[in-house]
Amino acid sequence: MLKFLKNRDFLVKLLLSYFLVFVIPFVAGLYAYYNGYSISLNNLKSYSKTIMTNLPSKINDVALRPLELIEESINASPFYLTLISNHNLLASKNEIILDIRNFTQQLMLYYTSPFILEIGIYIPFENIIITPNFFESSKLYYDYIVRPIDTDYLDWLNLLNKSYNRYFMPMSFLIRGQPRSTILFLHSLPYWTFQDKKATLFILLDEEKLNDFIKSNVIYENSNIYVLNSDNTTLTQYVPDKNIDSLLKDTIKNSFTENSLTEMKTKKDKIILYYKSDMYQWKYIIAISSQSFFKPINNMKIYLLLYFIFSLILGLPTIVLLSLKSYRPVDEIKNILVSKFKKQKFSYPYSEGIENIEDKSEMIKLKELASLLVAEEEFLRKQINEFLPTLQNWFLEHLLVGNIPSAISEKEVFEKYQIKFDSDLFMVILVEIYDCQNFELQKDITDYSFVRFIIFNILNEVLTSQNNKVYNVILGEKKLGIILNIVDHNDTVDSIVGRLEYGKNFIQSNFAILLTIGVSTIKKGISAINTCFEEAEKALSLKFISGNVKIYKFSDALSQLKDETLSFITPEMENRILECILNGNKASLEEIFKNIHSKIFVSDNIPIIQAKLLCVNLYILYENACRLINYKSSSELFKIIENEIITKTNTLTLDDLFFKIQDNFIRLAEFVKNNQLSFRFTLVEKVKTYIDEMYSDPNLSLSLIAEKFNITPQYLSSLFKEKTGQNLSDYITHLRIEKAKLLLTQTNYSVNEIALKVGYIYPNSFINVFKKKVGLSPTKYRTLYSSQN
Incomplete structure (x- = not known):
């Protein structure tokens, strides 16, 4: 029988494949359907119980727990003492303006919760309301800031005058002209008692965001979820299945036991589970229609039958056609990629021949494209390696002069530039080329690149003799810097200077290159590199006193410049x-x-x-x-x-x-x-022109501009303020924000890209400054003004 099967025609073998591929999975699918129905029913119950166990705790963590913290913080705030000592708060508001400002700034911190729309405190004995941006009568607040929809002022006032203990109720408000659905939280502050009347804390929660949060925690999309307060009033609800909504409204008020998880079935086979929270007496109800839940499973039977009919009619011919046309070049692709790693030098001209691929067959295209991608990867790696020394020098130069923010001084950032320090001890050495006449190419033209190469190689050789690590920095044509990372903790400044003296003399005697060198002290920590640089600068300045072609230590500068x-x-x-x-x-x-x-x-x-x-x-x-x-x-x-x-x-x-x-x-x-x-006016105009040209530079600052124009920062600051009426830093910020506005409304750049284009390294800093100056976030500003334009 086996021999007979081996001699069968190709189509017979395909027929056997057909049964293996289509018929057996069909039978297995039928079995899985009937067996999976009971499993799914149990899973539905487990899912419902899990949701009702976890959802209340999640809502409590993200939305309700912050309310408790706000309540406790405000209740214990010393600002209450300021209020109680002033009998007419509105009349004496200017006298306590600093206290009000400090307290309102404290309130502003609570707005970090995405669910909070408004926080306010109602003081009954003077009929005033305090919010982060408001300190006036409740009437003004009702008329112009926040107004309950369908509730007049007297009813609103009566609501605030009652006594509450963490009470929630649904209410719609008109907040700064925009209608919002909210959950109103009311609580009487026990410490804030004025003439036997307690102040009322009220917080507006965004009902829409809470509803979205509930939706995000629901796995089965047709789960109806209801949230009720202690009075069985619906606070929010997520009801994708409208068919069971009306049925539940008649049963949710009286059919459940407190603090328990209860399963309930109706005539239409609905599964309902109820949970009541301990802290705020919120009730959570989930309702799922079993008919709706099992509808996809019931449809599976129909799909299986259609699948069987389709495979019976079209399956066999399809297998034949696909088998004749199928081709899998997996081995060829693998060999191309493996051969790339085996070659020491890869010289495939990836930029050539790409135009000729279109006329070739699909498999040849695939193989050649794989080869091109591998070649391009190698080419890009070489390009990066070519630019790395330039990028590394730029980074180290800014690290020396202190232009690298402290937030960027992290291990992974240094690794991007292939900079790795082996210890936390550092010294900075500054080298100034005094004379190198033997390297003049022609009159007044010197090959300083070759001179720098000689200096770096020889000094690096003597400095790394104790396993220390060096990083070279080109600071100018004739000025070089060396960051010495000291691994041997027994190494001293004097021993390092001794090795430098040997290297300097070797360079002088063999290459006739005369050097003046300034050496800092040894300091601990990456952040101290800038201090070491400043010390080396001061040491190098001793050449004006004692002459060139010497090595000066920072300790020499301290001893010679006592005052x-x-x-x-x-x-x-x-x-x-x-x-x-x-x-x-x-x-x-x-x-x-x-x-x-x-x-x-x-x-x-x-x-x-x-x-x-x-x-x-x-x-x-x-x-x-x-x-x-x-x-x-x-x-x-x-x-x-x-x-x-x-x-x-x-x-x-x-x-x-x-x-x-x-x-x-x-x-x-x-x-x-x-x-x-009148150079004073001319100077200010030059400074403004320079700022207009350089505003996109993140390093633009008062000290940088003062250095550019060879004046002190103090003089530049006072002169600019005198002639323009504003601080120089404010002028730079204003210009950057105006440029950002144009980019937001006239281009499609992202906010991160715009931040970089107007001089902000960190997008969060740009967003905070923009919001502070404009009153809107960049995204909202773009949406508002782009639509108007």
């Missing part, structure tokens, strides 16, 4: 000097320099080193002022500074040097005065 106030011009002093120059006020400028000279050079008798550093700071301020008014700085003064301070010729006394700097400042003021210029 920083004697060496540096304070921001307030810089502001006064710049103000005199921009106004062309020569007399005031002379008075300022006279005071500096008499206090520092005459009275205090400061050390020569600090006096020279003061002159350097004055010269830097002079250069900034020249750029500010488009004035060509004095080359003669630069040579004097270079000769007297950097190369230390000492041909001038400190007094002579100070007065030469003073004379150059006086010339700036005379230049402004003689040309009748």
Whole structure:
């Protein structure tokens, strides 16, 4: 018999396949139908009991428990003492405005619950209502804020004057002009007693959202669910099956036992289960029609018969056709993908030949597309690897200068840039290229990229000798940074400086590259990298005192600059000097320099080193002022500074040097005065233009703009406020919000994309600022104004 079957024709084998594929599943389906009916009935009962066990606790957690917390918090609020001490609250409202504001801000916190539409407190003895945005009479509240639909003012007032203990009732309200179905929660506050009358807390719950929440917790869509209060009044209901709704209304009030789970059958075979909550006396009823529930199962019999007839007529020919045409290139696809991983170098020209695929058969298309996708993946990976050093340098540079928000300093963010620190100890080393004439390609053109390559490789070699990890940062053409992650906790600043000295001397003797290096202290934590950078900057600034081609530690800076106030011009002093120059006020400028000279050079008798550093700071301020008014700085003064301070010729006394700097400042003021210029207005306009161009930069700030225009942040802030009448930060925020409005109404960008385009890294920050300034969320603003346009 088996041999006979093996010699059968192809169609006979297909016939056997037909019985295996169609007939056996049909018989199994009939058996499953009759056996599954009883199982489904038991599952229906279990499902109903489960829903009625879990739903009340879920509603209590998300909607009712917050009401209890609000009630307890308000009842214990010290604001009650403020109210009871003022006999006429409306008349004395201005006197307690801060208390009112603090209390209303507390109320605003409760609006985070999605089910709460309004929170209010009714004070009966003065007939006033307090909400997060309202502190007036109940009449004004009824007329303009929230009004019960189909309830006049006296009935509403009478309702509020009664005594309640966590009572709920359904009521429709007109809230700020919009009709809403709500569940009104009323509770008398025991501590808020005024002349023997207790204040009433009322909260409006969004009945529609509660209904949606119930719907989301229902698995079987034809489950009718009713929620009643202690008076058997329906608070909300979800009734997809209208046929059983009228029947239940006659039975739900008297047919159940409190705090129990009860099954009930009607003449139409309905299953009803009832549950009553312990805390708020809410009653939950679920009703499911067994006929409706088993309708799909009953239809299964018809489908099975149709399936059998269809398979009998069309099944066999379909199997023949599909068998003749079927082809499964699974092995070929697998081999293509596996071969990709075995190849060390994949050179498939994925960008070529894609146009020729359309004319080929389906299976050939599939194989070639798989090859193209694999090649494209490899190409994209190479592109990412090419851009990674640039992205890594950008990230590390911003990390050094403190432009990376603290929220972004997380492990996974650093891993995106392939940055991994092995310990929490850090040091920053700043390297400045002083001279590298051997690498000049032609006159005034130096191959700094090759110079940087040499410096980084040699210094990295000496710094990683103790298993430390280094990350290189290009800060400028001639300025480099190294973030040293110290793994050996016994490593010290002196030992690291010793290795740096060896590397510096090696570079100098073998490549004739002269370097000046500033070294910070060792600090703990990623957040301290910016502090280390600032320390290294201060250490590097000692080159103005002691010369270049040296290594300076931050401890050197501390020992040589014991009193920083004697060496540096304070921001307030810089502001006064710049103000005199921009106004062309020569007399005031002379008075300022006279005071500096008499206090520092005459009275205090400061050390020569600090006096020279003061002159350097004055010269830097002079250069900034020249750029500010488009004035060509004095080359003669630069040579004097270079000769007297950097190369230390000492041909001038400190007094002579100070007065030469003073004379150059006086010339700036005379230049402004003689040309009748008004740079203060011009500067503000330049700043506004710069903000208009750069508002999309998340790093745009007062300090960044001040650095751009070479002035102190304090001076820029006061000048901008004086000329425009608003703070600079407010101006930036206003501009960003206006740009966002245009993008919301005139483009299809998402809110997240718009946030990035107007300078916000985090969409939540943008949404909060937009809502605060406009009064609407970005999404609501787009919906409202786009429809109007």
